[in-house]
Amino acid sequence: MTRCHIGLIAMLMTLSLKVNASGKAETLKVPYRRPGSAIGGGSYSGVVLEAEKDKAANTCAIITAISARSAGLLQAPADGLEAQKPYKTDYARITETEFNEYNQANPDLKLAPGPLYAVTYEVAYEIRKSFVLYQIKSRLFYGGRDSEEWYEYKKKYDDAFFSRQLLASIEQRFGSCAARK
Amino acid sequence: MGRLTPVCCAAALAISLLCSGCITISGTSDRQLRNAALASPLINLSDKYYPSDGPQTKGGVAVNLSPEQVREIRATLLTLLKAVKQTHRHYFRYLQEEMGSPMPIDLPIDLEIDPGTSSTAEIRTDNTIYLDLGVLQGFFKGAILDVSERSFFDLSPAKSTSPNESSRDENAIVQNFLQFKRDLRNSKGRTVVGEVFGGQAATDESERLETMWESMTTATARYLGLLLFTLSHEAGHYALGHLKEKCEPTECNRFVERELAADRYATALLAALVPQEPVFGFDFQGNAESLRGYEPFFTIGYEFARFSNTSICSCEYPLKERRLELSEAELLRATKRLNAEGWIKWKYNTPRRSRTSDFDVPRFQDR
Numbered sequence: 001m002t003r004c005h006i007g008l009i010a011m012l013m014t015l016s017l018k019v020n021a022s023g024k025a026e027t028l029k030v031p032y033r034r035p036g037s038a039i040g041g042g043s044y045s046g047v048v049l050e051a052e053k054d055k056a057a058n059t060c061a062i063i064t065a066i067s068a069r070s071a072g073l074l075q076a077p078a079d080g081l082e083a084q085k086p087y088k089t090d091y092a093r094i095t096e097t098e099f100n101e102y103n104q105a106n107p108d109l110k111l112a113p114g115p116l117y118a119v120t121y122e123v124a125y126e127i128r129k130s131f132v133l134y135q136i137k138s139r140l141f142y143g144g145r146d147s148e149e150w151y152e153y154k155k156k157y158d159d160a161f162f163s164r165q166l167l168a169s170i171e172q173r174f175g176s177c178a179a180r181k
Numbered sequence: 182m183g184r185l186t187p188v189c190c191a192a193a194l195a196i197s198l199l200c201s202g203c204i205t206i207s208g209t210s211d212r213q214l215r216n217a218a219l220a221s222p223l224i225n226l227s228d229k230y231y232p233s234d235g236p237q238t239k240g241g242v243a244v245n246l247s248p249e250q251v252r253e254i255r256a257t258l259l260t261l262l263k264a265v266k267q268t269h270r271h272y273f274r275y276l277q278e279e280m281g282s283p284m285p286i287d288l289p290i291d292l293e294i295d296p297g298t299s300s301t302a303e304i305r306t307d308n309t310i311y312l313d314l315g316v317l318q319g320f321f322k323g324a325i326l327d328v329s330e331r332s333f334f335d336l337s338p339a340k341s342t343s344p345n346e347s348s349r350d351e352n353a354i355v356q357n358f359l360q361f362k363r364d365l366r367n368s369k370g371r372t373v374v375g376e377v378f379g380g381q382a383a384t385d386e387s388e389r390l391e392t393m394w395e396s397m398t399t400a401t402a403r404y405l406g407l408l409l410f411t412l413s414h415e416a417g418h419y420a421l422g423h424l425k426e427k428c429e430p431t432e433c434n435r436f437v438e439r440e441l442a443a444d445r446y447a448t449a450l451l452a453a454l455v456p457q458e459p460v461f462g463f464d465f466q467g468n469a470e471s472l473r474g475y476e477p478f479f480t481i482g483y484e485f486a487r488f489s490n491t492s493i494c495s496c497e498y499p500l501k502e503r504r505l506e507l508s509e510a511e512l513l514r515a516t517k518r519l520n521a522e523g524w525i526k527w528k529y530n531t532p533r534r535s536r537t538s539d540f541d542v543p544r545f546q547d548r
Contacts, residue, residue, distance in 0.1 A: 033311070035428065037418040037439065038303035039411055040488025041498055042313070045299060051306055129307065
């Protein structure tokens with residue numbers, strides 16, 4: 001194998017990381033701790049989550065984060081979201097600000113101006129011993145300004161960018177949702 | 182073979198002369214003491230808390246440990262937790278009677294170390310005791326400072342090369358302890374005192390080393406006592422069902438009751454654990470009182486762990502002087518009960534075990 005071959009393979013591998021077809025989920029660990037009894041007072045920080053509030057707190061964090069993106073879950077159980085189960089959303093429109101942020105962060109995978117863009121998410125959470133693991137997959141769609149139809153975006157794009165945005169939004173809400181009575 | 186014969190003959194002659202008392206090796210007892218001091222859990226634990234290859238702070242004392250180093254410390258603590266759990270299992274009927282409260286036979290408690298510095302030592306509703314690394318290092322630092330106060334060997338900050346800031350004084354003492362340990366390890370000559378202490382060598386070297394040995398033993402006992410009391414207190418919250426209650430700012434009286442009950446449980450449990458000799462495969466001689474932990478906890482541990490008096494639910498902890506006093510009273514009560522009514526009466530004979538010894542005390546995990 002020549003140096004040229006190795007260089008080509010390396011380049012292809014780098015490019016493949018940016019391809020949406022991988023369907024790879026972005027993950028985020030959000031730490032929490034259970035309430036406890038201490039032997040002396042300490043300086044506490046972080047989210048305290050009671051075990052019986054696991055479902056309610058995570059449902060609250062996920063649904064409010066999705067709502068903030070003007071989207072909703074396709075199937076939302078009345079008694080809250082189950083752990084380790086993926087939930088799909090409808091289309092969340094990408095705002096102009098987000099569009100510009102995306103293009104700035106991805107100069108090699110820029111989205112063309114003109115059409116509208118929207119993202120659908122697949123969200124799941126899992127309670128681990130000291131953190132909640134959130135997993136999000138994002139799919140990009142585009143549509144005409146006068147059309148209500150959305151078409152899957154077939155070119156390469158950075159799906160992780162959109163997943164990370166939603167993850168950050170969930171993390172931001174997690175603390176206040178856990179503190180709800 | 183021919184060359185070995187004279188050597189063997191000389192060795193045999195030397196041994197026979199030694200046995201007959203014609204030759205005495207000066208410093209042999211010093212070396213034994215040196216080796217014993219180096220085998221002390223205090224020295225071994227200092228390797229874990231202050232590894233020579235660890236990252237250094239400005240004061241020169243390692244604080245940020247690697248995950249592997251934290252795992253080693255956790256393994257040590259699990260050994261102590263095992264002893265607490267076994268004692269509870271063996272004596273749970275005595276503990277029930279002592280506390281006037283029903284208890285589970287087993288304590289299915291796990292232990293984790295928080296890598297942060299939030300001054301946390303607590304059991305949470307996931308039945309896990311979380312000990313903050315800052316608290317553990319504070320306890321250990323307290324034990325070394327304790328040596329410094331009671332020992333003949335000088336650990337005063339004046340010997341340190343670190344800047345003279347008041348907050349660094351503690352670190353300077355730790356640094357000097359670590360230097361002392363290094364010197365002790367590197368000593369190879371005829372006597373330990375001559376090498377380690379140089380010009381400070383006393384007239385009676387054996388006496389000095391014996392004092393050192395006693396200081397190390399006391400400090401080790403006090404350090405282990407701190408940990409045992411902390412673990413037992415947290416185990417007490419589980420055993421007494423406190424984890425089912427919530428800490429509410431409107432119910433501070435109940436909060437205080439829970440804390441004092443956990444102190445009492447810890448003292449009663451350690452009253453049963455400590456008299457078993459030797460503890461952790463280490464002879465603590467006259468240090469049983471320290472091993473019971475409540476005294477070093479309230480006099481050293483509380484301060485060095487940087488515990489405050491306010492709980493997470495804004496309730497005030499009972500004053501440590503009061504906690505110390507009540508723990509002392511509980512020890513007297515518990516010991517009286519154990520002695521008067523007999524240890525065997527209280528022992529719970531579990532059918533799953535087939536031990537020949539009375540009490541399965543795990544050996545302290547040396548390096």
